[in-house]
Amino acid sequence: MRAAMLSAIFLKEWLKVRWVWLGLLVLHLGMLLYLLLAIRHQFRVEHSEMIWYWAFELRRLLYAPIQYLPLLTGVLIAIAQFGPEMLGGRFRLSLHLPLRADLLVWSWVGFGALMGALLALLDAVALYWIIAGWFPHEAAVSALLTALPWLLGGWIGYFGATLALLEPAAPRRLIYLGLSAAFLALLYQHRGYQEYDQVLPVLIALALLFIPAVILPAHRYRHQR
Amino acid sequence: MTAAIQVERLAHRYGRRPIYSDLSFSVPQGKVVALLGKNGVGKTTLIRLLMGFMRPSAGCCQVLGEPSHALSPATRARIGLLLEGHLTYDLMTIAQIERFYRPFYPRWRRELYFDLVDRLGLPHGHRIGNMSCGQRSQVVLGLIFAQDPDLMILDDYSMGLDAGYRRLFLDYLRRFLDEGGKTLFVTSHVVQDMESLVDELIFLQRGGALRQLPLVDFRRDFRCFGFQVDGGSAPQPDALIENVDLHGREPVLYSFADREPLEAHLATHWPQVRLGDEQPLSLEDAFIGLTGKY
Amino acid sequence: MTARIARWSLLLLTIVLLALWWPLLKELLFEYRYGKTDLFYSPVIERFVYKELLGEGHAFIYRDQDANDYDRQTFETLIPFIYYKNMELWGKLPLQLAGQSFDKAQIQAERQVLELKPGELPGHAPRIQLFPLLEANPGRARLRFPEDILRPSEQLTFINSDHNRIDPELTTRFTEALSEAGFVWPVQATFGRVSILKAFDAGFFLLDRAGQLFQLRRVDGLPEITPVPLPEGLEVRHVKVAENKRGDSLGLILGEDGRLFLLGQADGRRTAAGLTPLALPGYDAETMALKILFNPLHRTAIYANQRQIKAVAMNRAFEPIARYERRMAMGEPRLVDRVWQALVPFSLDLRDPNGRYLRLSLDVHALAALPASAVALLLAWLLLWRRGLRFLAMTPSLLLVAFTGVYGLIAVGLIPPEPSDRAGAGDLGRTALEPGAT
Numbered sequence: 001m002r003a004a005m006l007s008a009i010f011l012k013e014w015l016k017v018r019w020v021w022l023g024l025l026v027l028h029l030g031m032l033l034y035l036l037l038a039i040r041h042q043f044r045v046e047h048s049e050m051i052w053y054w055a056f057e058l059r060r061l062l063y064a065p066i067q068y069l070p071l072l073t074g075v076l077i078a079i080a081q082f083g084p085e086m087l088g089g090r091f092r093l094s095l096h097l098p099l100r101a102d103l104l105v106w107s108w109v110g111f112g113a114l115m116g117a118l119l120a121l122l123d124a125v126a127l128y129w130i131i132a133g134w135f136p137h138e139a140a141v142s143a144l145l146t147a148l149p150w151l152l153g154g155w156i157g158y159f160g161a162t163l164a165l166l167e168p169a170a171p172r173r174l175i176y177l178g179l180s181a182a183f184l185a186l187l188y189q190h191r192g193y194q195e196y197d198q199v200l201p202v203l204i205a206l207a208l209l210f211i212p213a214v215i216l217p218a219h220r221y222r223h224q225r
Numbered sequence: 226m227t228a229a230i231q232v233e234r235l236a237h238r239y240g241r242r243p244i245y246s247d248l249s250f251s252v253p254q255g256k257v258v259a260l261l262g263k264n265g266v267g268k269t270t271l272i273r274l275l276m277g278f279m280r281p282s283a284g285c286c287q288v289l290g291e292p293s294h295a296l297s298p299a300t301r302a303r304i305g306l307l308l309e310g311h312l313t314y315d316l317m318t319i320a321q322i323e324r325f326y327r328p329f330y331p332r333w334r335r336e337l338y339f340d341l342v343d344r345l346g347l348p349h350g351h352r353i354g355n356m357s358c359g360q361r362s363q364v365v366l367g368l369i370f371a372q373d374p375d376l377m378i379l380d381d382y383s384m385g386l387d388a389g390y391r392r393l394f395l396d397y398l399r400r401f402l403d404e405g406g407k408t409l410f411v412t413s414h415v416v417q418d419m420e421s422l423v424d425e426l427i428f429l430q431r432g433g434a435l436r437q438l439p440l441v442d443f444r445r446d447f448r449c450f451g452f453q454v455d456g457g458s459a460p461q462p463d464a465l466i467e468n469v470d471l472h473g474r475e476p477v478l479y480s481f482a483d484r485e486p487l488e489a490h491l492a493t494h495w496p497q498v499r500l501g502d503e504q505p506l507s508l509e510d511a512f513i514g515l516t517g518k519y
Numbered sequence: 520m521t522a523r524i525a526r527w528s529l530l531l532l533t534i535v536l537l538a539l540w541w542p543l544l545k546e547l548l549f550e551y552r553y554g555k556t557d558l559f560y561s562p563v564i565e566r567f568v569y570k571e572l573l574g575e576g577h578a579f580i581y582r583d584q585d586a587n588d589y590d591r592q593t594f595e596t597l598i599p600f601i602y603y604k605n606m607e608l609w610g611k612l613p614l615q616l617a618g619q620s621f622d623k624a625q626i627q628a629e630r631q632v633l634e635l636k637p638g639e640l641p642g643h644a645p646r647i648q649l650f651p652l653l654e655a656n657p658g659r660a661r662l663r664f665p666e667d668i669l670r671p672s673e674q675l676t677f678i679n680s681d682h683n684r685i686d687p688e689l690t691t692r693f694t695e696a697l698s699e700a701g702f703v704w705p706v707q708a709t710f711g712r713v714s715i716l717k718a719f720d721a722g723f724f725l726l727d728r729a730g731q732l733f734q735l736r737r738v739d740g741l742p743e744i745t746p747v748p749l750p751e752g753l754e755v756r757h758v759k760v761a762e763n764k765r766g767d768s769l770g771l772i773l774g775e776d777g778r779l780f781l782l783g784q785a786d787g788r789r790t791a792a793g794l795t796p797l798a799l800p801g802y803d804a805e806t807m808a809l810k811i812l813f814n815p816l817h818r819t820a821i822y823a824n825q826r827q828i829k830a831v832a833m834n835r836a837f838e839p840i841a842r843y844e845r846r847m848a849m850g851e852p853r854l855v856d857r858v859w860q861a862l863v864p865f866s867l868d869l870r871d872p873n874g875r876y877l878r879l880s881l882d883v884h885a886l887a888a889l890p891a892s893a894v895a896l897l898l899a900w901l902l903l904w905r906r907g908l909r910f911l912a913m914t915p916s917l918l919l920v921a922f923t924g925v926y927g928l929i930a931v932g933l934i935p936p937e938p939s940d941r942a943g944a945g946d947l948g949r950t951a952l953e954p955g956a957t
Contacts, residue, residue: 004328012325015316048680049651049664056647056668057713088312092278097329098302102521136670136678138647175933179529182536192875194645199869199877206535209528216525220937223280223294280938 005099006107013081013111020080021115024073028119031066032126036133038065043134055139059192063127063143067188070154073119078161081112086165095222105218109162109211116158120151142193149187149196152207156183159210166217168224176217183207227290229254229376229408230275235284237270244270245433248284252425254375257402257409259419262429263516268412269309271429272380275410276306289376302330305374309381311362315354319347319364323371332373341367341397359390366394370401376408383415391415395422416512428515436515447511450487451475451501460495468514477504479514526934533930534923538867541859541926542882549855556847559812560819560832561597562616567830567843568597584843600626600814621815631765631813633781635773637805640757641708643874649678650709653720655736655743655789662715665737669693671706671725675735693735696742703729710758717762719789721769724758732758732772734791745790753778753794756804762789765813771797773804781811781837795837801829801844806873825872826850857887864888864924885924892924899928906935 039062042051054060061067085091095101124144132140160180164173186203190196196203230252237244244267252258262268273279274286277294286293289300296304314322319342327333345360353361362382369377383391395418402409413419419426419440426443428436447467452460453476460478462468465487468479480487484503491498506514557570567584581594595602599614603626606612613622638644652669653662667686670676675697677689698704704727711723722736724747732747732755749755754775761770766787772780772794779799783792802809802822809822818837821830829844864885869877885892899920903913916936920927 002328008325008328011321012314012317015314015321047664047666048683049666049668052649052668052680053651053664053713056649084314084316088310089308090312090314092276092308093312093314095278096276096301096304096306098298099329100298134683136649136668136683138649138670142645142647172934179533179536182540183532186536186539186869189869189877192645193647195875195877197645197876199879202879206532209532212521212524212528213532214525215521216529216934216937219522219525222278223938224278 009104009107010111013108016084017077017080017112017115020076021119024076024119025122028069028073028122031069032123032130035063035065035127036130038062039130039134048134052135055135061143061146061190061193063131063147066123066127066147067150068153070116070120070123070151071157071184074116074154074156074158075161077112077116078158078165081108082162082165091166091218091221095218101218101222102215105166105214106211109159109214112158112162113155116154120154123147123151145197146190146193146195148200149190149203152200152203153184153187155207156180156187156210159207159214160184162214163210163217166214166221168217168221172217172220227254228252228287229256229289230410231285231287232275233285235274235286236282237267237274237279238282243433245429245435248433248435250427250435250437252408252410254408255406256424257411257422258425258427259423260410260412260427260429261416261419261512261516262412263431266429266431267433268429269380272309272378272412275378276304302332302372303375305369305372305377307365307369307377307379307382310384311358311365311382313353313361313365313368316352318350318352320349322353322364322368326368326372330372334371334373337373337401338367338371341370358385359387359393362386362390362394363397366397370397375406376410379409379411381412381414383413383418391418398422416509417507420508428512430516443511444508446481447479447506447515448481448483449477449479449504449506449510449514450484451477451504453499453501455497455499457497460491460498463494465490468517470514470518472518475501477514479511522937526937529934530919530927530930533933534919534926535867537926537929538863538865539869541863541866542868542870545855545859549853549859551849555808555823555849556828556845558821558823558828558830558843558845559598559601560817560830560841562600562814562816563597565841567832567841568594569828569845570594571848573848584845600630600816601812603627617816619815625815628765629813629815631763631768633759633761633763633768633771633809633811633813635757635759635771635779635804635809637808637873638875639759640773640804640874643805643871643876645875648672648709650711650723651713652677652723652735652737653715654740655720655722655738662717662720664715669709669723671709671723673705675706693742696744697725697733697735700733700744700746701731702733702744703727703731708755710760712760712762718764719762721760721762721789724760724791726755730754736790743790747772747782747791748793750780750794750796753780758782771809771811777802777804779804779809797833797837798839799829799831800842801827823847860884861887862891862925864892864922864926888924892921895925895928896920899931902928902932902935908936912936 042062055062085094094104097104127143127147128140131143160176163176167173167176228251232251233249235248236246260268260271270279274281275288275293277296280294288296289303291297291300317325323335323338327335341363345363353364382394386394399422401407423440425437425439459471459476460466460469465482466478466480470477488500491500554572559568561568564583568582570579570581572579581589581591589597595605596611599606599611603612603623606614607623613620648671650669651664654665657663666681667677667679667689670678674694675690677686677693678684679686706725707728708726709723720736722734725733725735727733732749734745734747736743755772756775757773759771767784769782769784769791772782779797779802780794781797782794785792797820799820799822806824807822809820812819818833818835819830820833821828823829826846827844827850828847830842831839832841833839865881865883868880868882871878896917899917900913903916916931920931
């Protein structure tokens with residue numbers, strides 16, 4: 001695949017997701033601003049040492065309002081990317097391009113993952129910056145580690161929605177959604193900070209299986225009977 | 226001459242419903258071949274099978290020498306495809322869609338695209354989603370021309386087009402074909418358009434019966450005669466009589482046979498029937514005569 | 520080819536998710552409602568007695584170690600120091616036991632419970648290494664949190680919580696004091712009890728690089744450092760700090776070798792004194808929750824994991840006088856546990872009963888699941904055969920089911936082989952697509 005083809009593919013993907021992505025960017029900035037203001041407010045109405053006690057000892061997660069933001073982002077990006085492809089069977093236009101279908105689909109999800117990663121990076125940097133504004137840096141690092149499973153939730157949401165959207169058969173769509181939901185439910189079982197530190201590498205490795213997996217619905221789409 | 230499309234003993238079914246069980250035909254290279262058939266005989270399914278979007282239940286389907294379900298990218302680059310309803314990316318503008326397709330095709334001729342599209346008088350930033358069906362068809366045709374394909378497969382190009390745009394579409398298409406070396410496989414509802422376009426016709430009938438013949442042969446040999454019945458029942462289609470139409474003011478029958486053998490045939494099998502005058506046929510009349518009104 | 524890899528990725532994903540959800544599902548459907556057994560040493564009959572929930576509802580039994588059953592009220596009179604308020608209600612105070620008399624005030628003064636749970640151990644739960652060092656002499660009834668927090672590392676850094684900035688003056692003062700006491704930097708571990716709802720503040724216990732333990736308190740704003748006299752060769756794993764009104768101990772010290780000590784308190788001074796070894800046979804701090812009950816006559820150490828409960832009764836000098844252990848009712852596998860295990864060859868558990876971290880533990884019971892796996896294999900073969908697969912084509916899927924049992928069957932059922940996996944590429948002649956065609 002030549003670079004020009006890749007940039008053409010990215011052009012189309014950008015045209016599809018740009019409004020949703022910009023909307024999400026606004027949503028993320030809004031949520032982060034809300035988080036900033038909420039924490040600022042907390043420190044105005046409560047004694048700082050009590051808030052620190054809640055955070056370190058009672059393991060209260062002051063940044064929990066953003067926990068489902070990555071998941072929502074992943075699902076919306078997938079819908080923006082693959083919804084239009086499924087309308088009227090436009091996917092066939094892409095499958096007719098003189099290009100291996102698997103490389104094409106991987107370019108698509110590569111682009112989608114990249115757009116999601118940009119927002120995840122924004123979240124991560126902003127979360128560190130906000131927490132470090134009122135807490136020692138240990139707490140900011142801890143917040144990032146605690147938020148990692150949530151970011152992984154965005155990945156699962158993106159790939160789960162992608163699988164379901166590319167899939168031509170309705171029952172199989174439900175299977176893909178079920179699998180993704182079963183995975184997602186494992187990512188929000190925290191009762192405090194950093195509880196996923198040890199298991200996260202395994203969950204990430206498991207989540208990487210979605211990358212080869214997205215080829216299956218595309219293959220099934222191409223070879224419907 | 227080798228065939229651009231070669232279909233042998235193709236069978237397909239949706240679930241338990243068979244569409245066709247034993248379909249064979251070929252589209253010779255450099256020819257323009259129309260696939261004609263009434264709604265629901267499986268024209269679009271056949272196009273999908275040819276493009277590898279579906280896998281046949283049985284049989285063999287070769288396009289440009291490769292099995293249709295495993296076309297290599299290089300071969301796909303040589304095939305221009307028009308999906309039903311002029312399907313394209315509505316979210317792109319005139320300029321963006323050209324930028325999108327260009328890198329994929331080594332023989333890309335952007336001048337052909339803009340030549341066609343500029344006639345619409347729309348700015349290049351105009352979104353395809355905001356175009357009329359006719360305008361969109363011109364964009365899609367321009368993209369197929371720019372691709373400079375060896376084989377074009379156009380699925381129901383006339384769908385949604387008014388007479389003017391349909392004529393325009395055909396004009397451009399003919400001009401492009403005049404360059405020579407192109408094969409065209411086309412399906413359409415508008416049969417009379419085929420008269421000035423195609424070399425060969427393929428009639429696909431419900432249940433998968435298929436008849437392929439050159440247009441000139443069809444126009445020359447397929448005939449329509451009025452008839453009168455002196456008591457008793459009207460004739461039924463048989464080996465010589467292709468179809469009988471009793472819906473009109475005067476009952477007519479259709480046949481590939483000349484008057485003499487037909488009269489002899491009627492005298493033997495349907496003695497009560499008296500053959501009337503041969504009636505002039507347009508291509509559409511002939512198509513309906515062959516495939517029936519229902 | 521990539522479609523095949525894609526399918527196998529999904530199969531693997533499905534199987535791992537099923538294995539993860541299998542134990543969660545059991546818990547969801549068949550919640551275990553029996554708690555641990557309550558075990559005590561009765562100063563009345565000088566035997567161990569226990570209370571256990573045997574079945575549904577409130578089917579408690581009250582029994583002693585010799586299997587004598589009691590009614591509830593009799594049971595409570597066997598452990599009068601625990602139920603001293605009931606004793607008072609029933610007019611049984613003061614108690615006459617072992618030739619002594621105990622009134623309510625005496626009992627209250629001698630009562631104490633020391634606890635050490637696996638989840639408290641370092642490495643069993645994430646902990647941000649920042650600790651509020653309370654003023655031990657607040658000059659008022661209640662303790663309060665300071666506006667600074669301690670970061671024990673290369674030095675004792677104090678960070679002001681109002682401005683989120685380092686306090687250089689406090690940092691220097693406390694770091695120098697600890698250095699002067701012979702502390703070898705950096706701090707290896709910090710132990711303490713972060714709370715203001717306690718009788719007094721014992722500060723934090725800091726382990727240095729040389730393995731020495733120091734108690735650090737803030738008294739009138741100044742550092743007060745007490746070296747803890749450790750027995751020869753003891754490497755500290757954990758210090759459980761328990762500030763209690765009873766003035767003779769500060770908590771427990773656990774060694775890396777599993778030995779446990781009671782950390783003594785210098786007479787009412789709230790600073791560390793000598794260590795008293797506790798002989799607790801079969802105690803494993805990593806998996807067992809420990810309770811030490813103090814009463815005017817005895818100290819009883821009770822420790823249990825999910826199956827076994829053990830106890831040692833000691834006199835006031837912590838010399839063992841009796842021992843007991845039993846398998847708890849909750850340790851007996853239920854029918855549903857056995858069936859659940861016998862259905863699948865393995866399961867993955869995310870939850871750790873001994874800590875806050877989620878971690879994966881693989882529980883293999885392939886042998887018990889052999890019949891279920893065999894049935895799964897047969898069903899998988901039937902399923903694939905009905906889809907028209909030849910034996911060679913179904914072998915990989917069957918192997919998967921052979922190793923993963925019911926999980927594999929479900930996965931293969933949900934994501935069966937694609938037709939194209941069977942037809943050779945480029946071959947579209949009559950293939951095995953139709954059951955009838957060969």
